[in-house]
Amino acid sequence: MDTLSRRKFLQLSGAAAVGAAAPLLTMEDIAHAAQARPLPLGTPILIMVTLYGGNDGLNTVVPFTDPLYFSMRPDISYAPEKVLKLDEQLGLNPAMTGIKSLWDQKKVAIVRGVGYPKPDRSHFTSMAIWQSGAPVSRLNSGWLGRWVESQAVDPMLAISLGSVLPPLLAGEKRSGSALPLGGLVIPTGTFAKDCQKLAQAVSTDNKLMAAAATSMRTLFSVSNTVTPVLKMPAPVADDLPTVNGGNAGGDSNLAQQLDVVAKLIAAGSPTRVWSVSLGGFDTHANEANAQAELLGTVSAALSRFTSQMKNTSRGKDIVMMVYSEFGRRVKGNASQGTDHGTAGPVFLIGDRVKGGFYGDQPSLSNLVNGDLSVTTDFRDIYAAVLEDVLKTPAEKVLTGWKSKGQYF
Amino acid sequence: METNRLEIARLYHRFGFGPRPGEFKAALANGLSATKTALLSVPAVDSGAAQVAEPNITNLGTRPDQKTSALIEFNIALRQQVKDLPLWWLDRMALSDHALTERMTWFWHGHWATAIGKINHAYPIYVQNQTLRKYALGNFGEMTSAMINDGALQFWLDGGENTAKSPNENLARELMELFVLGVNRYTETDVRELSRALTGYQIERPSGKVTFNAKRYDSNIKTILGSSTTFNGISAAAHLVAQKDSAKFISERFWFRFISSQIELPSENSLEKSFETRDISKLVVALADSQILSNPSYSIVKPPVEWFIGVARYLKLTPSALKTPGQLLSYLDKLAQVPFNPPNVGGWPTDESWLSSASAQSRIQFAAWLIKQADLTALAAIAPNKRIAWLQDELGVLSFSTRTRLALNGVKGTPAQLLQLAICSPEYVVSA
Secondary structure, three states, X not given: OOHHHHHHHHHHHOOOHHHHHOOOOOHHHHHHHHHHOOOOOOOOEEEEEEEOOOOXXXXXXXXXXXXXXXXXXXXXXXXXXXXXXXXXXEEEOXXXXXXXXXXXXOOEEEEEEEEOOOOOXXXXXXXXXXXXXXXXXXXXXXXXXXXXXXXXXXXXXXXXXXXXXXXXXXXXXXXXXXXXXXXXXXXXXXHHHHHHHOXXXXXXXXXXXXXXXXXXHHHHHHHHHHHHHHOOOOXXXXXXXXXXOEEOOOOOHHHHHHHHHHHHHHOOOOOOEEEEEEOOOOOOXXXXXXXXXXXXXXXXXXXXXXXXXXXXXXXXXXXXXXXXXXXEOOOOOOOOOOOXXXXXXXXEEOOOOOOEEEOOOOOOOOOEOOEOOOOEEHHHHHHHHHHHHOOOOHHHHOOOOOOOOOOO | OOOOHHHHHHHHHHOOOOOOOOHHHHHHHHOXXXXXXXXXXXXXXXXXXXXXXXXXOOOOOOOOOOOOHHHHHHHHHHHHHHHHHHHHHHHHHHHOXXXXXXXXXHHHHHHOOXXXXXXXXXXXXXHHHHHHHHHOOOEHHHHHHHHHOOHHXXXXXXXXXXXXXOOOXXXXXXXXXXXXXXXXXXXXXXXXXXXXXXXXXXXXXXXXXEEEOHHHXXXXXXEEOOEEEOOOHHHHHHHHHHOHHHHHHHHHHHHHHHXXXXXXXXXXXXXXXXXXXXXXHHHHHHHOOHHHHOOOOOOEEOOHHHHHHHHHHHHOOOHHHOOOHHHHHHHHHHOOOOOOOOOOOOOOOOHHHHOOHHHHHHHHHHHHHHHHOOOOHHXXXXXXXXXXXXXXXXXXXXXXXXXXXXXXHHOOOOHHHHHHHHHHOHHHHEEO
């Protein structure tokens, strides 16, 4: 293949657009930006918490007065006296004490029966649908990736913790950044300059080579602003009991991710969207203990993070959204577990949230093929997050979706 | 540019793990047809693979009771096995003279993605790996049948919990969605009926031995994809494999992992027909068709293991002999791809997922660590102003861009840095 035809092909197919669309940022630009233009106080910050594996919604928000709940789940139901009561019918999983306390402070919105039309019970398809935010047109980009593309270019705008970028933050031409736990260590000195030459976009790049060059460019720009911050101590949560000088609440990977997020937010990172995650919710067998442990981890990590942030000027600006790719089958299986299901609750947490229940609780007597019916479309929540938290018109990002919930 | 340089580069990087020193240049001289025949014909004896000793992975038996000294010994032995297993396989990938068998076994591991974490015993996973190698280029129906009797897969997907009294759908769903048919090519009723057919299996975890317990088996009629009979696990699996959609799905998966995950398999293609008898080697040959190999739009990012093995083969490094092997596994972990530890039953992600700023950083460090342990005399013997062109051939790169040439030019006097930038360049990280 001669280079001319190759270049022509790339131009015709639009595959060269990554390099063309993303202007080069120098280290100086970014370092200057982080100090000179920290995120303005009062700018809302979104933290997406993804629970991978399909969290069992019925054992998260438990309908503890419904006789059908007990008859359909004889092995894995929670007794009324065990749950953390939210009202006369619903209670939280006993492990979620931290979130219960935030609920009591009216900082938690629980949207019930959330899903999308024609639910898919495949982990991968369903998570792809949730993260793309496009259940009908099935876009390859993520809804927050499309939001990134609607904003001015800034590699620090949306950051995911961990080395693999979730589809959530992937755009068509530009994406969010990934940040490994422990921060970034990059080459220094003259070799760094030679390394950075590899980050230059060239017209002969195909889409993937351009993405490889971009990853190098982002590494150098993000690391220069992020690395010093990661060396600082995390904000202290002084209203939690401490053990040996550290905050109690257990150490988990989710807590570690949120620790890094807390430091960077406190330092004024111009980041408006963060993505953290926890896996392991695919509880086909021996669910009760496994799920309670995971929900306990989520609850403790989020409430600890909230306490940490309360002491900073950013505490009031943070909104957390917790979701999973689907709920689970209402009827338990023989392995003290549950199989893949449909609708589940979504949690919105923060000072800006109007606490309480939203959406109808799916009925246990009116199941669709043994599964809960969807009472709220997740795009209603995405639209509210886009418009009321990220201050961005939702319709374009959500490919024409028009309705939204009132949670803020 | 030489004739068929793109096709030959793709044959090396996608149907193997990249060229060893001098191989690519020799292949260009031999031409496309001879190279294809050589790379796709598995020799009877592979002396490179034969020098990798089988690992000492044994059935450690049931975990001893808490607080006994036997438990400590058990844990030490298990930890050693869990570490030895991936190193043994990485050695096979790096040292095999003919790479195709390990390359295909690696593909199938990502296809029937089973993680050691839940199994918590190395032996069943080792057995599964041998099964996948045995059928890697064999018959897909026989492979599927063998996998129904694979203890690691059965345990991973709760097969032992699936009984007539109360089915567990995990294995049935993934068998249809991820292993044989593909999503949306069956109904939810089919999943439930298939899970009934798959009842009766029990797994002995330390050994991975699968037994059949007739009392737990649902012997009634099941209706799966329109056919009604008293299906059991094996006959139901054969029924799935016989579907036209199965040829379509496996063709799509081969396309996705070897050709492009960006552009879908064209509806007019020769792959499905080549797979009529479910002979995997025929599908591989159809996939290496010159029209596909010569289409410039099918680039693909090398997943971390493939990138590492490519570097190891070129630098003649033995993975288990690196200092230290634990450090090697830690680098692969940072890049998010360790053999026997896929993130979930769907296997590893592709393309842009491997191109985060975090992985760029880890790759630079990993490259420096590998190069420090390699013999660079051959590169050092080349005159500095000829090194970039020479490396392009040695590494089997289609063409370094002007950007990369500029970067390499700055360090051409220092072989270690030159090589480090070359293997971290977009043109090496991505198979053009």
